[in-house]
Amino acid sequence: xxxxxxxxxxxxxxxxxxxxxxxxxxxxxxxxxxxxxxxxxxxxxxxxxxxxxxxxxxxxxxxxxxxxxxxxxxxxxxxxxxxxxxxxxxxxxxxxxxxxxxxxxxxxxxxxxxxxxxxxxxxxxxxxxxxxxxxxxxxxxxxxxxxxxxxxxxxxxxxxxxxxxxxxxxxxxxxxxxxxxxxxxxxxxxxxxxxxxxxxxxxxxxxxxxxxxxxxxxxxxxxxxxxxxxxxxxxxxxxxxxxxxxxxxxxxxxxxxxxxxxxxxxxxxxxxxxxxxxxxxxxxxxxxxxxxxxxxxxxxxxxxxxxxxxxxxxxxxxxxxxxxxxxxxxxxxxxxxxxx
Numbered sequence: 001x002x003x004x005x006x007x008x009x010x011x012x013x014x015x016x017x018x019x020x021x022x023x024x025x026x027x028x029x030x031x032x033x034x035x036x037x038x039x040x041x042x043x044x045x046x047x048x049x050x051x052x053x054x055x056x057x058x059x060x061x062x063x064x065x066x067x068x069x070x071x072x073x074x075x076x077x078x079x080x081x082x083x084x085x086x087x088x089x090x091x092x093x094x095x096x097x098x099x100x101x102x103x104x105x106x107x108x109x110x111x112x113x114x115x116x117x118x119x120x121x122x123x124x125x126x127x128x129x130x131x132x133x134x135x136x137x138x139x140x141x142x143x144x145x146x147x148x149x150x151x152x153x154x155x156x157x158x159x160x161x162x163x164x165x166x167x168x169x170x171x172x173x174x175x176x177x178x179x180x181x182x183x184x185x186x187x188x189x190x191x192x193x194x195x196x197x198x199x200x201x202x203x204x205x206x207x208x209x210x211x212x213x214x215x216x217x218x219x220x221x222x223x224x225x226x227x228x229x230x231x232x233x234x235x236x237x238x239x240x241x242x243x244x245x246x247x248x249x250x251x252x253x254x255x256x257x258x259x260x261x262x263x264x265x266x267x268x269x270x271x272x273x274x275x276x277x278x279x280x281x282x283x284x285x286x287x288x289x290x291x292x293x294x295x296x297x298x299x300x301x302x303x304x305x306x307x308x309x310x311x312x313x314x315x316x317x318x319x320x321x322x323x324x325x326x327x328x329x330x331x332x333x334x335x336x337x338x339x340x
């Protein structure tokens with residue numbers, strides 16, 4: 001079974017929150033034709049999209065052509081809306097979560113789903129996570145790599161991670177509002193350099209701050225192969241070794257890094273081999289970033305090209321690891337409901 005863990009979706013009828021509430025940071029889906037649209041933010045084009053980004057029919061056609069059995073649907077990060085007033089952000093989250101849950105229910109053998117929550121308020125985020133997991137029966141939650149400039153080890157998020165661990169909620173961490181934005185607008189460096197660097201900062205935060213030690217059963221997966229994190233991990237370990245006064249953990253960062261998960265979106269078999277050598281093949285899941293331009297086509301190509309892998313390892317990377325992580329198949333919510 002091949003499970004694409006990193007795909008994005010948006011409601012075709014996304015309400016115009018700019019007209020409803022004001023504020024120029026709301027994403028607006030501006031249809032340009034029957035098969036495409038422009039996502040507008042602050043009156044400017046943020047991203048051109050096709051009907052792949054909202055149409056289950058189109059997605060399933062692509063999946064069949066590209067040999068993908070199941071997609072894990074997640075919101076586009078521009079819709080996180082952590083900056084917005086809380087009531088408005090909750091509304092935006094609920095609209096997307098209901099939409100994703102509906103598509104999963106309609107095509108349960110082809111889609112699993114991740115929700116979004118208003119992380120600017122931990123209590124509200126926990127309530128919406130509760131609804132996503134225990135009422136909508138989604139498979140996890142997608143969160144951004146920072147919340148309004150706060151790294152994820154900020155004390156205000158501790159209660160959220162505590163409940164995610166208690167309820168066994170898988171978390172997919174995706175870069176957004178990347179560091180160095182003022183230096184990356186040219187050449188689309190925000191996508192090719194900013195996002196990998198932002199993801200590395202988020203992953204480094206987890207392993208250095210003590211989050212993974214405090215919540216050893218927390219299930220987190222980082223998009224884009226963890227960005228540049230796998231390659232700077234030895235430098236983080238060296239910092240931990242030479243600055244004992246800064247240590248917040250019992251073990252060096254690499255110890256905790258092996259307990260986290262990563263998608264396979266690294267585009268090069270050499271990079272994938274490096275990740276497998278560093279973390280183990282059990283910690284990596286196929287992900288393509290469908291349906292955007294920087295996606296891997298076909299999904300799993302880098303796994304196919306990795307000739308050194310055994311068939312058992314390939315099966316785990318293609319879908320086995322994802323099925324376990326997101327509890328796809330069987331009755332994935334039963335164990336969570338018992339802990340609620």
